Amino acid sequence: xxxxxxxxxxxxxxxxxxxxxxxxxxxxxxxxxxxxxxxxxxxxxxxxxxxxxxxxxxxxxxxxxxxxxxxxxxxxxxxxxxxxxxxxxxxxxxxxxxxxxxxxxxxxxxxxxxxxxxxxxxxxxxxxxxxxxxxxxxxxxxxxxxxxxxxxxxxxxxxxxxxxxxxxx
Numbered sequence: 001x002x003x004x005x006x007x008x009x010x011x012x013x014x015x016x017x018x019x020x021x022x023x024x025x026x027x028x029x030x031x032x033x034x035x036x037x038x039x040x041x042x043x044x045x046x047x048x049x050x051x052x053x054x055x056x057x058x059x060x061x062x063x064x065x066x067x068x069x070x071x072x073x074x075x076x077x078x079x080x081x082x083x084x085x086x087x088x089x090x091x092x093x094x095x096x097x098x099x100x101x102x103x104x105x106x107x108x109x110x111x112x113x114x115x116x117x118x119x120x121x122x123x124x125x126x127x128x129x130x131x132x133x134x135x136x137x138x139x140x141x142x143x144x145x146x147x148x149x150x151x152x153x154x155x156x157x158x159x160x161x162x163x164x165x166x167x168x169x
Contacts (some may be wrong), residue, residue: 029059
């Protein structure tokens with residue numbers, strides 16, 4: 001993989017740049033968890049911490065939430081919150097519900113969500129990226145929202161790397 005932000009086939013110029021950045025962030029996230037066992041994915045470094053598995057599912061949940069918000073123009077419904085809520089919010093609910101899964105489970109969730117993002121991006125224009133919108137109560141645009149999505153992934157990848165160093169040997 002070249003270390004370049006570039007246009008990506010199948011996408012408009014600016015969306016292609018965004019996709020190339022998202023691809024790189026995901027590649028490094030997957031490298032950070034390569035080979036982890038279920039027990040390692042479930043390890044909690046402290047009583048109020050998140051596991052690596054929970055952080056991976058959180059990354060997928062955040063992307064799913066941003067899909068709903070930017071592509072569908074709405075907030076997640078009750079069914080979506082039932083499926084993704086523990087991963088979205090983490091905390092006690094996440095610690096209770098997100099465990100016992102092998103790495104392949106998390107990788108599949110990340111891949112399924114990303115596949116939908118890329119499909120939606122392929123049907124959007126650069127103008128869509130720059131559309132003004134409120135995000136919460138803040139003036140924003142779709143580009144910033146999607147930049148924030150993978151910025152969040154990068155932050156959690158840092159946590160994952162720290163937790164991995166704390167794993168019992």
